[in-house]
Amino acid sequence: MKPAVRQQLDPTIRSIDTREFESCLRAKVVGQTEGVQALVDMYQVFCAGLNSPGRPVGNLLFLGPTGSGKTRIVEAAAEILFGDARSIIKVDCAEFQHSHEIAKLIGSPPGYLGHRETHPLITQESLAASHTDKLKLSFLLFDEIEKASDALWQLLLGMLDKATLTLGDNRRVDLSQTVIFLTSNLGGSEIAEMTQGGMGFIHPKDKPATAMNEKVERTAVEAARRKFSPEFMNRLDKVVVFHPLRREQLEQVLEIELGQVQQRVLDTAKGQFLFRVTGQGRDFLLQEGTDQRYGARHLKRAIERHIVYPLANLLATEQVHLGDLVCIDWNTEQDRLTFVREGENLAVPVRKAEPLLTSRATQARNGKSVETPTTTLPPQPAPRMAR
Numbered sequence: 001m002k003p004a005v006r007q008q009l010d011p012t013i014r015s016i017d018t019r020e021f022e023s024c025l026r027a028k029v030v031g032q033t034e035g036v037q038a039l040v041d042m043y044q045v046f047c048a049g050l051n052s053p054g055r056p057v058g059n060l061l062f063l064g065p066t067g068s069g070k071t072r073i074v075e076a077a078a079e080i081l082f083g084d085a086r087s088i089i090k091v092d093c094a095e096f097q098h099s100h101e102i103a104k105l106i107g108s109p110p111g112y113l114g115h116r117e118t119h120p121l122i123t124q125e126s127l128a129a130s131h132t133d134k135l136k137l138s139f140l141l142f143d144e145i146e147k148a149s150d151a152l153w154q155l156l157l158g159m160l161d162k163a164t165l166t167l168g169d170n171r172r173v174d175l176s177q178t179v180i181f182l183t184s185n186l187g188g189s190e191i192a193e194m195t196q197g198g199m200g201f202i203h204p205k206d207k208p209a210t211a212m213n214e215k216v217e218r219t220a221v222e223a224a225r226r227k228f229s230p231e232f233m234n235r236l237d238k239v240v241v242f243h244p245l246r247r248e249q250l251e252q253v254l255e256i257e258l259g260q261v262q263q264r265v266l267d268t269a270k271g272q273f274l275f276r277v278t279g280q281g282r283d284f285l286l287q288e289g290t291d292q293r294y295g296a297r298h299l300k301r302a303i304e305r306h307i308v309y310p311l312a313n314l315l316a317t318e319q320v321h322l323g324d325l326v327c328i329d330w331n332t333e334q335d336r337l338t339f340v341r342e343g344e345n346l347a348v349p350v351r352k353a354e355p356l357l358t359s360r361a362t363q364a365r366n367g368k369s370v371e372t373p374t375t376t377l378p379p380q381p382a383p384r385m386a387r
Contacts, residue, residue: 064242107168187223
């Protein structure tokens with residue numbers, strides 16, 4: 001046998017498809033590097049077929065203040081991989097605060113009154129709804145897990161460890177091709193006190209970023225360990241702490257949200273037009289869209305109130321037409337946003353929603369079929385807002 005030539009290998013290099021997945025995810029999620037990295041690592045292991053057999057693809061717990069992007073990162077990953085941010089099974093744990101409500105999740109056992117009318121939320125069919133011939137992967141999200149009853153936590157122990165769920169009618173659900181996400185706001189009030197900028201965002205002139213990030217992570221993890229049992233924490237693959245957003249990150253969030261509003265305008269049947277928001281207009285939206293209690297999530301509501309509602313009025317009253325360019329600016333004298341048409345008959349781009357990644361099935365070394373992306377459709381970002 002001819003001896004093999006010794007060659008230095010680099011295990012830090014990622015595949016082209018994984019790098020493209022990471023790039024698309026970073027374009028949609030602002031400021032949460034550790035969360036993006038956890039998803040990318042999980043996806044690379046799944047593509048290589050090295051995920052643990054008999055366990056979920058990944059068990060990830062996301063901690064952090066409200067409005068920091070814990071749910072958004074799951075929806076963004078679903079949008080990239082499946083073409084639809086709603087292609088996830090979302091369990092609102094606030095609906096399962098009592099033990100008997102677990103029947104809504106797994107169905108009632110035979111013999112109980114109304115067991116035929118109680119349809120379980122998690123079934124093999126619902127998990128397979130996001131599967132294609134090229135990518136067999138599902139996302140299961142338990143939102144605000146700290147609000148769930150002890151019965152749901154006991155149910156999760158088996159799901160996180162053995163990747164199986166037994167329904168009320170004794171059917172078994174296989175979760176070996178599922179990523180289980182859990183989110184929690186534990187430690188949010190303590191983090192808000194430390195940052196002094198409110199829950200979900202902080203100001204750049206606050207304490208040094210490195211020391212503050214370490215303190216935020218320590219506070220959130222300690223709050224989770226006080227709440228959850230050791231056997232529950234031991235079944236998690238990774239605990240990711242989402243950090244409060246700073247001013248420059250909020251500006252990026254604003255850019256993304258305005259781009260999504262522009263795409264909604266282009267998708268309307270009544271009339272497609274373009275709009276741009278000036279620097280003073282953006283400053284007003286940032287000021288109105290940051291709240292001590294709700295963090296960056298309040299920014300989206302401010303955009304709806306100050307941008308979407310007025311644009312809807314302009315469309316309904318036919319003040320704007322196909323190809324118009326509307327400038328949105330802050331008028332200091334009138335103390336409000338002004339909408340001015342400054343262009344007509346412009347070329348309007350049209351974009352159809354489609355998955356950003358497609359994939360092919362390959363054969364893993366352990367013999368099971370795994371899904372890896374092969375071609376990438378060039379992502380066409382939502383139109384950027386001119387300043």
